[in-house]
Amino acid sequence: MKAFELVSPRSVGDAVALLAGKPGAGVLAGGTDLLGLQKDRVQGPSLPLPGVLVNLKRVPALRGIVKEGERIVLGALTTLSQLADDPLLRSRFTAVAEAAAEVGSPQLRNMGTLGGHLCQRPRCAYFRHRQFVCLKKGGDRCHAAEGEHRYYHAIFRGGPCHMVHPSDLAPALQAFDATVRVAGPPGERELPLARFFRHPEEDPLREVALDPGELVTAVLLPEPPPGTCSAFTKARVRQGWQFALASVAVAITLEQGECRQARVILGGVAPTPYRAAGAETVLEGVQPDERVLARAADAAVEAARPLRDNAYKIDLTRGLVRQALGRALGVPPGQVGLAGPWSGDV
Ligand SMILES: Cc1cc2nc3c(=O)[nH]c(=O)nc-3n(C[C@H](O)[C@H](O)[C@H](O)COP(=O)(O)OP(=O)(O)OC[C@H]3O[C@@H](n4cnc5c(N)ncnc54)[C@H](O)[C@@H]3O)c2cc1C
Numbered sequence: 001m002k003a004f005e006l007v008s009p010r011s012v013g014d015a016v017a018l019l020a021g022k023p024g025a026g027v028l029a030g031g032t033d034l035l036g037l038q039k040d041r042v043q044g045p046s047l048p049l050p051g052v053l054v055n056l057k058r059v060p061a062l063r064g065i066v067k068e069g070e071r072i073v074l075g076a077l078t079t080l081s082q083l084a085d086d087p088l089l090r091s092r093f094t095a096v097a098e099a100a101a102e103v104g105s106p107q108l109r110n111m112g113t114l115g116g117h118l119c120q121r122p123r124c125a126y127f128r129h130r131q132f133v134c135l136k137k138g139g140d141r142c143h144a145a146e147g148e149h150r151y152y153h154a155i156f157r158g159g160p161c162h163m164v165h166p167s168d169l170a171p172a173l174q175a176f177d178a179t180v181r182v183a184g185p186p187g188e189r190e191l192p193l194a195r196f197f198r199h200p201e202e203d204p205l206r207e208v209a210l211d212p213g214e215l216v217t218a219v220l221l222p223e224p225p226p227g228t229c230s231a232f233t234k235a236r237v238r239q240g241w242q243f244a245l246a247s248v249a250v251a252i253t254l255e256q257g258e259c260r261q262a263r264v265i266l267g268g269v270a271p272t273p274y275r276a277a278g279a280e281t282v283l284e285g286v287q288p289d290e291r292v293l294a295r296a297a298d299a300a301v302e303a304a305r306p307l308r309d310n311a312y313k314i315d316l317t318r319g320l321v322r323q324a325l326g327r328a329l330g331v332p333p334g335q336v337g338l339a340g341p342w343s344g345d346v
Contacts, residue, residue: 001035001039002038002041002049002051003051004026004038004049004053005052005053006052006053006055007022007025007052007053007054007055008057008058009054009055009056009058009059010058010059011059011061012059012061012183012215012217015027015054015056015059015183016183016184016213016214016215018054019054019213019214020185022052022054023212024048024050024051025050025051025052025053025054026050026054027053027054027056027115027119027215028053028054028057029056029057029076029077029113029115029116030079030111030112030116031111032104032108032111032112033112033116033120033121034053034116037049037121037128038050040128041130042121042127042128042130043130043137044133044134044136044137044138044139045137045138045139046138046205047136047137047138047205056076056077056215057077059077061075061217062075062076062077062115062217062218063075063077063078065078065082065083065086065088065089070222070223071179071220071222072088072089072093072220072221072223073181073218073220074218074220074221075114075217075218076113076114076115076217076218076219077114077115078114079109079110079111079112079114080100080103080108080109080110080112080113080114080117080169081100081106081110083096083097083100083114083169084097084098084100084101084109085097092223092224092228093172093176093221094230094328095172095176095230095249095250095251096169096172096173096176096221096230096232098172098233099168099169099171099172099232099247099249100168102168102232102234103168103169104240104241104242105240105241108241114169114216114219115216115217117167117169118167118169118170118193118196118208118219119207119208119210119216120166120167121207122136122152122163122166122207123152123163123164123166123243124136124144124152124153124162124163125148125152126142126143126144126147126148127163134161135160135161135200136161136200136204136205142159142160142161142162144161144162144163144307145158145162145307148309149307149308149309149310150309150310151237151310152164152166152243152245152268153307153310154269154270154271154307155269155301155304155305155306155307155310155311155313155314155317156266156269156274156303156304157199157270157271157272157274158270158271158307159200159201160200160201160204161200161204161271162271162307163200163271164267164268164269164270165197165207165268165270165271165272165273166243166244166268167267168234168243168267170193170197170267170273171232171247171265171266171267171273172230172232172249172265173193173219173221174193174194174249174263174265174273174275175249175250175251175263175264175265176222176224176251176263177192177222177263178192178193178219178220178221179191179192179193179220179222180192180193180196180218180220181216181217181218181219182210182215182216182217183214183215183217184210184213184214184215185213185214188217190220191209193219193273194273194275195209196208196209197272197273198272199271199272200271207271224251224253225253225260225261226253227253227255227260228251228252228253228261229251229252229254229328229329229330230249230250230251230252230328231249231250231324231325231327231328232247232248232249232324233247233248233323233324233327234246234247234248234267234268234320235247235316235320243268244267244268245268245313245316246266246267246268246269246313246316246317246320247266247267247268247320248264248265248266248267248317248320248321248323248324249263249264249265249324250262250263250265250321250325250328251263251328252283252288252325252328252329254288254329258285258286258287259283259284259285259286259288261284262279262280262283262296263275263280264276264280264283264296264300264321264324264325266300266317266321269304269313269317276299276300276301276321278299278300278302278303279296279297279299279300279321280296281299282295282296282299283296283325288329293322293326296321296322296325297318297319297321297325298318300317300321301314301317301318301321304317
């Protein structure tokens with residue numbers, strides 16, 4: 001591993017001052033992603049390995065889940081286990097708690113933090129391999145376009161880099177219109193999670209909209225409207241320790257049986273969490289029944305443009321959308337439910 005200096009501030013202000021005073025310093029939270037990159041020496045002309053790490057773990061203000069007016073504040077250092085186990089999240093923001101519970105393994109969920117989870121780097125094998133200098137490291141091409149791209153590459157909006165956004169929580173948080181709070185040298189700012197993630201077209205080198213010296217301090221969730229239900233579902237190569245081949249988070253607000261608002265957000269299939277707006281349009285304004293869910297699932301994958309070897313993700317994603325909608329609406333596979341003409345699997 002490349003040797004680094006470790007500095008441990010006690011407050012957000014001190015952390016920001018340290019980052020500003022040490023250009024190129026990295027932010028260290030649980031270390032489950034960052035230390036792996038340091039050990040594997042993942043670097044390139046535009047990706048230097050940090051020589052200084054600012055350790056956030058001693059900043060108590062970044063921990064915990066609290067209410068702030070009409071919003072729930074999730075501190076950036078809150079662990080994924082805490083998110084998965086929190087009774088409020090489990091009952092009101094079910095997809096968020098479910099997504100946290102699906103990450104990696106218990107050890108990773110105990111160490112991994114919300115801030116680090118949202119800022120984790122892509123899982124593309126070319127990016128992670130020290131001998132490939134891909135676009136993300138300052139190289140001149142995406143090796144996955146013609147190379148190996150069966151698992152962790154895009155079927156929506158791919159190119160110039162074909163990575164997929166790896167986080168399970170991001171689609172779930174976006175389904176609840178989450179906002180990210182960031183601290184930096186000019187002070188504090190908030191931006192919608194959907195704008196926090198950057199597409200490689202905007203900037204192939206970075207996945208998040210953090211300026212130099214900035215760090216994530218919290219994610220904020222607005223109270224969902226009454227009648228909102230949600231679910232998260234994910235497919236992976238094997239059951240444990242695996243990133244999503246595709247994932248789906250849905251949040252549906254029902255009013256007298258009719259869908260007033262729908263959010264359908266896909267993970268693992270595009271360089272940023274992908275909002276399936278076509279599916280939302282199918283759902284909104286109607287009473288969801290089996291036919292509606294099937295049409296929504298079809299609409300969710302309409303714009304897919306797979307690479308040579310990952311077209312299977314289209315059917316996979318379609319199935320996950322139907323499954324997530326069925327679970328959110330309380331209709332387990334193979335059961336009849338709701339007011340509509342349900343029959344068979346959803
Ligand atoms: C074997 C394995 C399996 C995994 N499986 C899954 C999975 O199934 N699903 C999934 O979604 N994820 C999975 N992950 C990823 C895991 O969720 C992340 O590694 C973890 O959440 C990162 O959190 P951390 O606190 O350890 O971050 P760190 O490793 O400390 O940091 C990660 C990145 O975020 C930056 N960072 C950290 N905190 C902040 C902050 N507050 N503000 C700004 N930047 C910050 C760091 O500088 C670094 O670039 C897996 C990881 C591993 C190693």
